[in-house]
Amino acid sequence: MSSKSARADYWTCAVTGLRVHEATVPPLLVNAVTAIGFLLLGGLLSVLLALTRWEAVHLLPANWYYVTLTLHAWSMLGFWMIFFEIAILYFASSVVLQVPLASLRAAWLAYVVMIGGALLAAVTVLVQGDGWDQPLLTSYAPLKIHPLFLLGAIIFAVGAFVGLGLFFATVWRAQRADIERRSLPLVVFGAVVAAIIATESLLGGAVAYGWYFLYTIGVIPTIDAEMYRVLFWLLGHGSQQINLAAMVTSWYLLAYIAVGARTVSEKVSRTAFIMYALFINLGAAHHILSDPGVSNAWRIFNASYAVYGAVMASLIHAFAIPGSVEWALRRQGHTGLFGWLRNAPWGNPAFASLAVSLTLFGVLGGITGVTFGTEQLNMMVHNTLAIPGHFHATVVAGTTIAFMGIAYQVIQLIARRDLLSRQLATFQLYFYGAAMAAVSVAMIWLGYFFGTPRRHAATAALSIVRSPLLEAVLGIAAMLAVVGGILFLALAVLSLLGGSRRPVGPRLAPIAGGADARSTSTPSPEAAPVPHDLSGTLTLCLIFLALLLAIYATHWVNLASLWGVR
């Protein structure tokens, strides 16, 4: 049954029909599993943090709160994301383009250097003692940051550079080998954009941390704190834009796997990706909107005009991806304004992760991103818990859930193991999404309506208005989210170890019905397919735009009332 393809070192995925080079699988899986390990660590630490911010519990003393916050931030925003993105880049280059990785040695070298740097940074934070400041994520100069932490971060970035170089080399070789292919598949194109953004971000980070490292060991006497912050945010925010591009790429992939969706317009989707490459990293300026060392024109250009280019790209994807799903489901015969949506495969983990991730990212993360990134409105929330609320909506409710969906697919398609329970996997995605939505909303409201500061170990000692109710919601929701995260980890690991072996061989499922056509209901035979009827998606997008405008307007009203403008 197991039919190897012509070349012995390839096997053919039974679902997608892609030829997978066997040697690609170990480094891809090791990066993905390492990422999941850091996700577990960061998730467990998040419980301690949430129970500390819940002042009725106030679990950790100040010093341990900051140690925990540093490890949580770097595990989640750094190590979980970058390791998994390297896995995605190997998938997008080697598996989708059906070529071997350009160098297996480079793949293992990248992994060893990355894990070495990550462990050095993490262990330093744990054992450095009270004589040093905790870097948190915002390791601003001239805080007394331990040089070994900075060295660890630099080493990690070097390893990621090797992985990025390997990705570019593999794509280049694949293009050279297939002269008939005029352009890259959309998923690979998105991954290339993510890799370009990653290169820019990691370069910025390496320069900033290299500079800071030389300062901490006394090689250079001074450091320009403002210029450092500009460079640092190329990494600090840029690393999250790698997530964004990788997440959108994952959405296209999940839509294809779930219902066989292909984008309605390749050109439009590709243009949106190019807009990310051009504009998204300039948006990092909104982190220094309150800094005195940059001009107002610089702030407004970067945080407004440039960001609008990136937001436009996101809005294009927000239309194109549901539109592609609608188009695919209408081709199967589903009619009505939302008939395609009612008959979508909600019980399929690939579709569930797409739906939850896209909705929460857009509604919670996207709307708050646009409003909080506006210079005037930012003054109401700068350095409050609303900002972590925003990026928990984007990075966790958005990116992490998309990556969870991809991880379930990697287990099935690359590791060739059946999930122990598809129902449980689907439930896990909805459960985790609901819990993270509650976490994000509680944080956003605490920051926006109560001014609760971020990065603070004991707000009860401050003379600020507090909301014990929202603090309790945050603490309880965070614990539920960790339960959802542990469920994901258990399902992933147990499926890898004990899931039924999936067959390899020629394509088994018709891709027109999606990689999982079984979970979609059968349309009536007289229902005629309507080409390019995207009225359902258009309606959803108009509702989303109305929501965005309403919330944007209310923020201006609240700003006016805050300052007493009559």
Add this chain to the structure above:
Amino acid sequence: MGTAIHRPSLQPLPALPWRWLAIPILLSLLGLLVWAEVHWLPDGLPREYATRASIVIIPPGGGPRVEQLADALGLPALDATAAKPGQLTSTVVDVTPADNQEVTHAEVGSQCIELATEPGHPQRGLLVTVVARGLDHSAIESVAAAWSDSLTARAEAAAPGVIVKPLPMLTVPYQFCAER
């Protein structure tokens, strides 16, 4: 002369029984959201208020040291819990009248400070802060004010010649004590 462009994507919206009802329902929901964002969420969620009063106490020359003064006033011991010089040492104290149910928590902190009264000869003092929290803003304000008045009277009784003033009235630069 031009050819009509066929746009298969522009299909008329399918007729649904709730088609016209959907628009007012959506608009109502949006209106509800706007009302919640502008009125209910900022004002309607249960909240706990806090107020803070800070007082500077400067012992007279030849009088008690700041540590002795803190001890005499029943303030948190400066050396007992501080991990670093100048760090706030605080304790939860009962400053709440027994019949006042609106004040949920009150905490007093004291710090050793050095005032730059003369170049090269900083004068040491105490910076005492009370933070009161509760459900009624005016109740906690009155508790903090009463406690501040009481502390001022006790300081003046404990060390004649002592200077006691609210922090905003301090005109001399100060910094936290570098060593104890």
